[in-house]
Amino acid sequence: MTRARDERDWWRHAVVYQVYPRSFADSDGDGIGDLRGITSRVPYLAALGVDAVWLSPFYPSALADGGYDVDDPRAVDPRLGTLDDFDELVAALTDAGIRAVVDIVPNHTSDRHAWFREALDGGPGHPARARYHFRDGRGPDGDLPPADWRSGFGGLMWTRVPDGQWYLHVHAAEQPDLDWDHPEVRADFERTLRFWADRGVAGFRIDVAHLLAKALPEDLPGEAELERLAPGEHPFVDRDEVHEIYTGWRKVFDEYDPPRTAVAEAWVEPHRRTRYADPAGLGQAFNFDLLRADWDAAEFRAVIERNLALARLTDASSTWVLSNHDVVRHATRYGLPQGTSERPQDGRDWLLSRGTTPSLDRARGLRRARAATLLLLALPGSTYLYQGEELGLHEVPDLPDEVRQDPTFRRTAGTDPGRDGCRVPLPWRTSGPSLGFGPGTAHLPQPAWFAQSSVEVEQQDPASTLSLYRSALAARRSFPASDEVVWHVAGPGVLHLERAGLHCVTAFDRAAWLPAGRVVLASEDLQGARTLPPDTTAWIDARPRRSEDTL
Numbered sequence: 001m002t003r004a005r006d007e008r009d010w011w012r013h014a015v016v017y018q019v020y021p022r023s024f025a026d027s028d029g030d031g032i033g034d035l036r037g038i039t040s041r042v043p044y045l046a047a048l049g050v051d052a053v054w055l056s057p058f059y060p061s062a063l064a065d066g067g068y069d070v071d072d073p074r075a076v077d078p079r080l081g082t083l084d085d086f087d088e089l090v091a092a093l094t095d096a097g098i099r100a101v102v103d104i105v106p107n108h109t110s111d112r113h114a115w116f117r118e119a120l121d122g123g124p125g126h127p128a129r130a131r132y133h134f135r136d137g138r139g140p141d142g143d144l145p146p147a148d149w150r151s152g153f154g155g156l157m158w159t160r161v162p163d164g165q166w167y168l169h170v171h172a173a174e175q176p177d178l179d180w181d182h183p184e185v186r187a188d189f190e191r192t193l194r195f196w197a198d199r200g201v202a203g204f205r206i207d208v209a210h211l212l213a214k215a216l217p218e219d220l221p222g223e224a225e226l227e228r229l230a231p232g233e234h235p236f237v238d239r240d241e242v243h244e245i246y247t248g249w250r251k252v253f254d255e256y257d258p259p260r261t262a263v264a265e266a267w268v269e270p271h272r273r274t275r276y277a278d279p280a281g282l283g284q285a286f287n288f289d290l291l292r293a294d295w296d297a298a299e300f301r302a303v304i305e306r307n308l309a310l311a312r313l314t315d316a317s318s319t320w321v322l323s324n325h326d327v328v329r330h331a332t333r334y335g336l337p338q339g340t341s342e343r344p345q346d347g348r349d350w351l352l353s354r355g356t357t358p359s360l361d362r363a364r365g366l367r368r369a370r371a372a373t374l375l376l377l378a379l380p381g382s383t384y385l386y387q388g389e390e391l392g393l394h395e396v397p398d399l400p401d402e403v404r405q406d407p408t409f410r411r412t413a414g415t416d417p418g419r420d421g422c423r424v425p426l427p428w429r430t431s432g433p434s435l436g437f438g439p440g441t442a443h444l445p446q447p448a449w450f451a452q453s454s455v456e457v458e459q460q461d462p463a464s465t466l467s468l469y470r471s472a473l474a475a476r477r478s479f480p481a482s483d484e485v486v487w488h489v490a491g492p493g494v495l496h497l498e499r500a501g502l503h504c505v506t507a508f509d510r511a512a513w514l515p516a517g518r519v520v521l522a523s524e525d526l527q528g529a530r531t532l533p534p535d536t537t538a539w540i541d542a543r544p545r546r547s548e549d550t551l
């Protein structure tokens with residue numbers, strides 16, 4: 001690959017590390033992670049070997065939804081730092097050869113955003129209301145919501161304001177949805193994209209990219225009817241017009257050299273995902289299929305083959321994700337009994353029981369998580385890692401109610417414990433008020449067992465998960481970034497694929513023989529054996545050995 005192509009195509013096979021800023025590193029001791037904290041840890045990210053860092057929102061916010069309720073998309077939350085701190089962070093990342101990706105939240109603002117305040121102050125009929133979805137209620141006094149739609153965060157999607165009108169919020173009430181038919185909304189977001197692109201940001205992660213376009217008829221369908229609608233017919237999920245917005249954004253991305261990139265968070269059917277990944281649109285979309293898959297060879301293979309085929313259709317590259325800030329950490333999911341529900345192993349029942357039942361097999365979960373990661377990193381496409389997975393962290397299920405922050409906990413009266421358990425601040429050291437996260441106590445309490453998974457412990461241990469991730473990222477770089485995968489015959493419960501001379505064998509529930517060649521890396525210590533025990537992955541270099549080989 002020539003350098004020019006490499007500059008433009010870096011994202012195709014990148015390893016992108018997600019930083020959840022409030023829980024990564026706290027430089028000033030207020031208990032909330034901040035930009036300077038991240039800057040201080042750039043050497044750690046460089047040693048890990050990631051290509052890019054995706055920063056979850058760091059904008060001013062009341063934190064009604066962990067920062068996804070944005071007061072001002074072109075500013076930094078004063079608790080997290082300043083724009084100068086942001087520039088310093090990007091400079092430090094750039095010096096370390098790491099690109100910065102920021103999170104854009106276009107579907108909604110916070111209820112403290114200047115536009116929403118103007119809309120409230122203006123009253124019914126005021127032009128500022130047209131930037132959102134305001135409606136009169138139903139019933140003689142308008143005191144029934146315009147529709148009975150229920151938010152995934154619990155409660156209704158409509159909230160009434162003091163003058164009697166209602167507004168739409170797909171998420172929490174503090175996150176009013178914008179009306180993307182309004183030209184000012186469109187213009188303002190293009191301004192936001194340029195604002196961050198001008199500051200050296202390489203790409204964008206687009207929050208709930210499938211929700212922006214809305215066509216709300218006078219008579220709104222009821223909740224039951226919504227569920228029966230085919231893709232594309234829904235009044236606000238995955239509408240075809242949403243892609244017009246992204247075609248416009250592509251023009252903005254292409255104003256830059258190299259062009260800025262984007263990845264869509266779009267919870268849609270796989271075949272509809274390709275439209276978000278179109279090179280004339282956002283260019284890449286998250287593939288969450290493995291988040292829903294059991295630890296099962298056949299399921300993994302089906303997901304991998306389908307996504308490689310979809311990537312070929314769009315000339316995008318596939319993406320692979322096992323964990324992020326919205327789901328139960330995968331080491332934990334894989335340590336729970338295999339499920340057959342619609343979302344197997346999502347850990348929900350276990351979270352509800354505060355981690356008591358079903359019983360979690362921590363060691364097995366971590367062993368599978370390590371094997372899964374090596375399998376993912378052998379594939380073409382980009383892999384998105386979530387902070388802490390490189391330490392093999394498990395979910396924290398038993399946070400006290402009073403510290404829980406996720407709006408789903410409050411909005412469901414505790415029926416859904418929410419996502420705080422994967423957002424507990426990282427353990428950097430074995431001691432200190434917040435295990436090296438910062439000089440103060442952390443905004444979510446860390447359990448005592450976090451200390452054993454701290455960076456301090458793991459970086460000294462060649463068998464640790466951190467050491468495995470470092471070795472895997474280094475080895476991955478030494479193989480050509482090919483898009484071609486060849487599947488080799490393997491017995492049931494085993495996957496064996498080859499890419500650019502690298503053989504990757506994963507034994508799910510049965511042991512496997514290793515092919516000939518040098519074992520580059522294995523997710524467990526094989527002690528020289530040529531058999532792979534269950535729940536293990538090995539990489540084998542089957543290329544003819546040359547003296548100049550560095551591996």
Ligand code: GLC
Pocket residue numbers: 065068069105171207208265325326
């Ligand atoms: C996305 C984010 C999630 C957030 C939601 C609303 O799904 O990943 O954390 O709560 O959007 O912005």
